[in-house]
Amino acid sequence: MIQSIREIHDSFDRGEKKPSALVAEYLARIQASPLNAYITVCADRALRQAIRADEVLLKAGKVPRSGQPLFGIPVGIKDNLALSGVRMTCASKVLENYIPPYSATAVERVEAAGAITLGKLNMDEFAMGGSNENSAFGPVLHPTHPDRVPGGSSGGAAAAVRANLCVVALGSDTGGSVRLPASYCGVVGLKPTYGRISRYGLVAFASSLDQVGPIAANVEDTEVLFNVLAGHDSRDSTSLLSEVTAPAAPFSIAGLRIGVPAEYFVEGVASEIRTAIHFKLQLLESQGARLVPLHLAHSRYAVATYYLLAVSEASSNLSRFDGVRYGVRPQAAVEAGELGAFYRATRARFGAEVKRRIILGTFALSSGYVDAYYHRASQVRKLIQRDFAQAFSEVDVIASPVAPATAYKLGERSDDPLQMYLNDIFTVPANLAGFPAISLPSGEDAAGLPIGLQFMAAHSNETLLFGLARQLEQSLKEERS
Amino acid sequence: MEFEAVIGLEVHAQLATASKIFCPCRAKPATGLSVGESDANLYTCPVCAGLPGALPVLNRKAVKYAVMAGLATECTVRTESVFARKNYFYPDLPKGYQISQFDRPICEKGRLLINTSTGCREIGITRIHMEEDAGKNVHLSGYSLVNLNRAGVPLIEIVSEPEMKSAEEAVAYLRALHEIVIFLGICDGNMQEGNFRCDANVSVRPHGSPVLGTRTEIKNINSFRFIEKAIDFEIRRQIEVVKSGAKVVQETRSYDPARNVTQTLRSKEEAQDYRYFPEPDLPPIQVPADWLSEIQQHLPELPAQMRQRFQKNYGLKPQEAAAITASRALAAFFDRTVQLLGGRAAKAAANWITGEVLRLVNEAGQQIESSRITPQHIAALVELTAAEISGTEPLVSSTGAKQALAEAFATGEAIQEIVERLGLKQVSDSGAMESAVEKIIAGFPDQVAEYRSGKEKVLGFLVGQVMKQSGGKANPSVAQELLKKKLS
Numbered sequence: 026m027i028q029s030i031r032e033i034h035d036s037f038d039r040g041e042k043k044p045s046a047l048v049a050e051y052l053a054r055i056q057a058s059p060l061n062a063y064i065t066v067c068a069d070r071a072l073r074q075a076i077r078a079d080e081v082l083l084k085a086g087k088v089p090r091s092g093q094p095l096f097g098i099p100v101g102i103k104d105n106l107a108l109s110g111v112r113m114t115c116a117s118k119v120l121e122n123y124i125p126p127y128s129a130t131a132v133e134r135v136e137a138a139g140a141i142t143l144g145k146l147n148m149d150e151f152a153m154g155g156s157n158e159n160s161a162f163g164p165v166l167h168p169t170h171p172d173r174v175p176g177g178s179s180g181g182a183a184a185a186v187r188a189n190l191c192v193v194a195l196g197s198d199t200g201g202s203v204r205l206p207a208s209y210c211g212v213v214g215l216k217p218t219y220g221r222i223s224r225y226g227l228v229a230f231a232s233s234l235d236q237v238g239p240i241a242a243n244v245e246d247t248e249v250l251f252n253v254l255a256g257h258d259s260r261d262s263t264s265l266l267s268e269v270t271a272p273a274a275p276f277s278i279a280g281l282r283i284g285v286p287a288e289y290f291v292e293g294v295a296s297e298i299r300t301a302i303h304f305k306l307q308l309l310e311s312q313g314a315r316l317v318p319l320h321l322a323h324s325r326y327a328v329a330t331y332y333l334l335a336v337s338e339a340s341s342n343l344s345r346f347d348g349v350r351y352g353v354r355p356q357a358a359v360e361a362g363e364l365g366a367f368y369r370a371t372r373a374r375f376g377a378e379v380k381r382r383i384i385l386g387t388f389a390l391s392s393g394y395v396d397a398y399y400h401r402a403s404q405v406r407k408l409i410q411r412d413f414a415q416a417f418s419e420v421d422v423i424a425s426p427v428a429p430a431t432a433y434k435l436g437e438r439s440d441d442p443l444q445m446y447l448n449d450i451f452t453v454p455a456n457l458a459g460f461p462a463i464s465l466p467s468g469e470d471a472a473g474l475p476i477g478l479q480f481m482a483a484h485s486n487e488t489l490l491f492g493l494a495r496q497l498e499q500s501l502k503e504e505r506s
Numbered sequence: 507m508e509f510e511a512v513i514g515l516e517v518h519a520q521l522a523t524a525s526k527i528f529c530p531c532r533a534k535p536a537t538g539l540s541v542g543e544s545d546a547n548l549y550t551c552p553v554c555a556g557l558p559g560a561l562p563v564l565n566r567k568a569v570k571y572a573v574m575a576g577l578a579t580e581c582t583v584r585t586e587s588v589f590a591r592k593n594y595f596y597p598d599l600p601k602g603y604q605i606s607q608f609d610r611p612i613c614e615k616g617r618l619l620i621n622t623s624t625g626c627r628e629i630g631i632t633r634i635h636m637e638e639d640a641g642k643n644v645h646l647s648g649y650s651l652v653n654l655n656r657a658g659v660p661l662i663e664i665v666s667e668p669e670m671k672s673a674e675e676a677v678a679y680l681r682a683l684h685e686i687v688i689f690l691g692i693c694d695g696n697m698q699e700g701n702f703r704c705d706a707n708v709s710v711r712p713h714g715s716p717v718l719g720t721r722t723e724i725k726n727i728n729s730f731r732f733i734e735k736a737i738d739f740e741i742r743r744q745i746e747v748v749k750s751g752a753k754v755v756q757e758t759r760s761y762d763p764a765r766n767v768t769q770t771l772r773s774k775e776e777a778q779d780y781r782y783f784p785e786p787d788l789p790p791i792q793v794p795a796d797w798l799s800e801i802q803q804h805l806p807e808l809p810a811q812m813r814q815r816f817q818k819n820y821g822l823k824p825q826e827a828a829a830i831t832a833s834r835a836l837a838a839f840f841d842r843t844v845q846l847l848g849g850r851a852a853k854a855a856a857n858w859i860t861g862e863v864l865r866l867v868n869e870a871g872q873q874i875e876s877s878r879i880t881p882q883h884i885a886a887l888v889e890l891t892a893a894e895i896s897g898t899e900p901l902v903s904s905t906g907a908k909q910a911l912a913e914a915f916a917t918g919e920a921i922q923e924i925v926e927r928l929g930l931k932q933v934s935d936s937g938a939m940e941s942a943v944e945k946i947i948a949g950f951p952d953q954v955a956e957y958r959s960g961k962e963k964v965l966g967f968l969v970g971q972v973m974k975q976s977g978g979k980a981n982p983s984v985a986q987e988l989l990k991k992k993l994s
Contacts, residue, residue: 107559120558127552129559226559233786261561262788338786341593344602345556349652362648368595390593390781399783 027189027242030098030249037097038087044078044097048141051099055143055190060166060175062185064104065112066144071099074141089139094249096139101191103182104145105152106237107226108132111142115228116150116160118374119352129226130258131195131237138253143191147181150376151343152197152230154178155205155448156438159378164435168210170474173432176206182240183210193241193250199230200331201427201452203238204464208427208477211466213247213494214240216452218485219459220265222251223258229342231335232263234456244465244494251487270485276492279313283480284420286319289451294429297470302426302478305467308500309493317420323408324454330409331453332446333389333402340386343379347371381442410458417460417483422493425451427464427477455481463490465497508713509748511741512721513676514668516705517683518661519693520639521571527638527660528562528605529553546644546653554638554658556600561787564589568660569612569791571692572636573801575662576613578686578808579631583793587612589636589785594778597652598641606663608782611635612791618666618686619810620678629679630667636791637661668707668718673737677730680704685809689834697728706737709754710744719744720754724768727761736761740768812837820844820852829860835875836864839884846885851892858884862908866915878918879911886921887911903982906930939972939980943988946971957993965989 028036036042052068078097081089088096102108105115107125114120128136136142149159157165157180165180167173168187175184179196183206186194196203198216207214215238222237229235239250258264283306290299310316348354348371358370375383389398416423428448438445455462460483467478478497482490526533531549552560576583590608616631641657643650664683670676684702687693694701709721724740727733739761744754759768807815813827822830831837840859844852863884867877887910890902902910902925910924917924925931946968947954957964965986972985 105559107557113558115558123558125552125557125559127557127560224559225561228558229787231786260563262563263561263786337783341591341603341781341783344593344595345558345600347595347597347602349597350556350600351558364597387781390783392779392781395781395783 028192029243030095030192030246033098033192034088034096037082043075043082044141045072045075047097048072048075048099048143051143051189051191054188055185058188058190059171060168060184060188060190061163062147062165062181062188062190063101063144064114064116064147064160064162064181067108067111067142068144070111071141071143074136078139078141092137093139094253095135095193098140098192099143100135100140100250101143101146101182101185101194102132102135103148103152103179103194103196105148105197105228105230106132106195107228108142108145111145113145113228114162115152116148116162117346117376117379118161119346119371121161121353121374123351125226127226129237130223130260131254132226134253134256135195135250140193140253146179146185146191146194146196149178149180149202150379151228151339152178152199152202152235153339153378153382155201155445156433156435157181157184157206158435158439159376161376166435167432170432170472173434173474174209176209176428176432178202178206179214179238179240180206183207183212183214186210186212186240186242189242193239193246195250195254196238196240197227197230198236198238198452198456199234200335200449200456203240204427204452204462204477204479205448207240207464208466208479209432209475211469211475212240212242213244213466214238214464215247215251215487215490216455216462217251217255217487218265218269218461219456220261220263221269221461221485221487222254223256223261223264225258225260225264229338231338232342233338234331234335236456244491244498247463247494248491251491255487265485267485269487270489272488272492276489276496277313278309278493278496281309281314281422281493282317282420283309283314284317284319284416284423286321286324286416286423286425288321288324289425294426295431295470298426298429298431298476301468301470301476302424305478305497305501306424308504309497312496312500319416319420319423321409321412321416321454323405323412324450326405327409327453327457328446328450330402330405331449331457332385333398334406334457336382336386337389337399337402338386340383340390343375343383346375378442406457409454413454413458413460413481414483421482421486421489423481425479425481427451427479431470431472431474431476451479460484461487461490463494465494467497467501507749509710509745510713511671511737511744512668512709512711512718513670513672513737514707514721515666515670515676515679516707517664517666517680518639518703518705519575519664519687519695520701521568521660521662521692522694522701523565523567523571523660525565525567526554526658527565527568527636528658531658533659545655546651547655549655550657554600555654556602556657562605562785564788564791565660568636569793570801571660571690572612572634572662573793573798574690574692574805575664575687576616576634577802577805578690579613579616579618579634579664579683581613581616581631581634583613583798584610584791585793585795585798586610586790587635587793588790589788590782591785592637593781596640596643597650598643598654598657600641600654600657604637604640605785605788606637606782607635610790612793618679618682620675620682622672622674622678627675629669629675632665632667634662634664637663668709668721673734673741676706676737677734680730680733682810689809690806691834697730700728703728704733706733706740708737708740708744710741710748719748720756722754722756722768723758725758725760725771732761732763735763735766736768739766743768806834809834809837816840816852816856820849820856822853822856826853826856826860830856833874835873836860839874839881842881843884843888846881847888851888854888854892855884858887858911862911866912870915877915879915880918883911883914883921890921890925901925902930939976939984939988942972942975942980943985943992946975947989947992954993 156174182194613634709719
């Protein structure tokens with residue numbers, strides 16, 4: 026049974042367990058796990074942190090109540106967030122041996138809140154992919170169905186949370202990379218408002234879309250982690266100065282307007298998923314919510330828009346990995362003494378999907394094509410933003426599936442990148458328009474695979490999303506019992 | 507056929523901010539460091555070293571300096587301008603792209619007045635944009651090293667319209683721009699150290715033709731003299747190419763000062779596609795109207811305005827005004843001095859400052875602003891020597907004044923005290939001087955006889971003797987009057 030943060034803190038308070046023992050259990054489970062969820066485990070560092078926590082606990086007699094909401098809580102960190110002194114690979118051969126000399130703001134905040142970092146979690150290379158099969162360190166296996174993918178790109182994070190290889194995890198979401206694996210693995214994942222959590226120290230994939238996001242086994246832990254991570258950071262110029270919108274009253278389902286876009290419940294979505302989500306929405310309706318049919322005219326362009334913008338930014342963001350400072354230097358290239366050979370040797374180390382996106386992005390930005398691709402996509406992005414702004418003036422939240430299908434088999438889609446890209450259809454609008462979205466476990470299909478339900482809300486309305494998510498989580502719990 | 511040249515200049519000026527444009531690293535020492543120096547890569551951090559995950563944060567001072575440059579050149583300053591990424595691979599560019607500006611630069615459509623032998627003319631400024639400097643590659647035998655101290659130093663690129671017609675005009679434009687950035691205090695302007703760099707676009711066409719010829723770009727010329735020579739050479743070369751029936755090739759060229767020629771660096775076919783797009787890590791630069799007017803209000807007086815004011819208000823000649831505005835510090839020193847004098851004897855003050863003061867300061871290898879000489883010293887000297895203040899009889903002779911100034915330069919002591927201490931006051935009192943005059947008349951009977959016989963030139967000799975007798979204290983005009991009276 027996965028313990029929540031609250032339960033762990035209770036066991037600390039009662040003296041039943043101390044942080045070092047808890048961390049040792051987690052480390053042992055990680056070592057025994059076949060999932061390949063971690064790329065780097067920092068066992069010694071984690072144990073040292075845990076022993077310090079033991080001392081604090083011994084001295085105070087209980088968990089410190091202020092400033093330490095993650096006291097003694099084992100966390101996993103996606104391997105594209107810098108932790109000073111610990112290897113950060115981004116699941117790429119290019120950064121195989123790279124040790125950052127500084128920590129990401131998100132990582133600093135989590136550790137400052139008392140969390141104990143177990144290690145760096147597997148992912149799709151440079152966060153590019155939806156299955157975690159694009160890792161130079163091997164795929165992550167689905168935590169309950171090992172022949173299937175856990176989703177990506179934060180596949181290690183979602184699988185680790187589900188398999189109790191960490192209590193909570195930090196992922197990143199550029200086009201669904203937190204929400205999709207959370208949905209495949211049956212855990213909770215949030216893509217916050219763009220700018221809500223600092224990107225400083227997050228290796229950029231597509232800077233205008235990237236957001237750090239929390240993943241946890243339940244809504245409350247997701248919110249606790251979110252509250253630790255959220256807040257302005259002067260080192261990130263896109264970091265928001267404004268606070269999360271505070272609701273006027275405690276959350277109430279009565280009268281909540283839930284938008285149901287016609288475009289998101291169509292033939293291409295597995296009928297089991299549609300059924301499961303309709304059932305949940307009806308449940309909420311029975312509790313007082315109002316279901317409002319919606320139209321999002323430009324949503325069919327979202328995937329194309331997303332991929333044009335994401336690959337364009339990626340082609341630029343990844344150009345620093347040129348071999349001058351990163352990557353193993355192939356001796357032949359060094360001896361050739363020619364700069365071009367040098368660049369080629371290093372950049373040959375990128376995986377196929379990363380290369381594909383660099384080439385696509387370079388093309389989309391190149392002279393003669395930039396208007397038709399990059400600039401046109403930027404214009405459509407504005408139309409999509411307008412669609413959603415309009416929608417959020419009519420409804421409080423929008424519901425959709427997270428993905429058109431549940432977790433698929435490893436290797437099943439590797440040869441069809443386009444099919445993989447289409448899988449992001451429901452998740453990319455939140456990144457394109459910058460609003461928050463949460464992925465919630467909503468039952469299972471016939472094969473026992475988790476189904477994910479997504480709620481989206483207007484800019485900065487995370488608190489509303491958490492309120493609704495708790496309501497649904499509680500209802501489903503009551504239903505089961 | 508007559509040909510005319512068309513020249514446009516692109517100037518890169520490093521902004522003299524304390525820290526870099528996108529991180530807190532020091533920007534000042536980032537110049538011309540060789541690999542042998544121990545501090546290579548010392549002034550770097552995750553941001554300017556382009557470490558994965560690091561993000562830029564804009565230095566507000568750099569924006570202010572760019573706006574100042576724009577206002578000083580009568581540009582329109584955009585309320586909202588946008589950074590863009592310029593993508594290319596080079597080892598000194600740690601991120602693989604330079605953060606620059608592309609289609610929405612901070613300043614546009616300005617102008618600059620230049621003075622040449624043919625008169626005064628206006629040159630258009632197309633744009634001024636902000637960007638970060640790159641690092642520096644150091645090539646050694648068999649390998650190269652990269653020093654990132656300079657990476658992230660703020661730059662403005664000032665692009666002129668292709669409106670200059672000769673190397674002389676190009677240099678005049680460059681000097682005017684150089685003077686402005688230095689007066690504004692936004693750039694150190696040291697060309698050798700690369701604070702102020704210039705690329706020249708040159709083309710030729712038949713005189714009066716409305717169509718521009720094919721241009722070449724001459725890169726990174728690091729002195730005014732070389733710019734003049736490089737452009738002159740390039741104009742001659744292109745005219746010869748066209749006359750021979752061949753075509754000028756669009757290319758980038760470099761100037762070799764040793765041989766005084768330009769030569770091909772790379773051709774247009776190798777030109778890069780920089781794939782510009784808006785920098786997603788930085789929000790647009792905002793220059794709201796109130797900030798703009800605040801900068802405008804505090805904009806220092808520009809050298810051209812200052813020269814006009816000095817000529818108009820103080821009656822300086824153009825060359826005197828030019829000499830006094832050779833640097834901002836000198837001009838400020840002059841302004842303060844004239845202020846202390848209540849606006850009187852400004853010409854005399856200018857002469858003292860550009861003459862004796864600069865000589866002392868330069869000989870000692872000092873700067874006027876950090877030397878012991880103050881405007882108070884000069885004002886005091888002028889009061890003691892200038893005819894328009896002290897009347898026809900200056901209280902201290904010019905020799906005595908120079909002596910006092912040298913003393914003040916050495917000790918910083920007030921002029922009045924020096925004059926007292928060294929007894930430099932001229933003796934103008936007729937009674938006190940009479941005995942000295944009588945002594946000389948008695949001592950030099952031959953010369954007195956000569957004078958009396960009509961040889962008036964001898965009077966100068968006798969005045970000199972009186973001066974000598976008085977130990978330099980005598981007021982020569984008083985001595986002369988007295989001698990004349992006695993000998994008549």
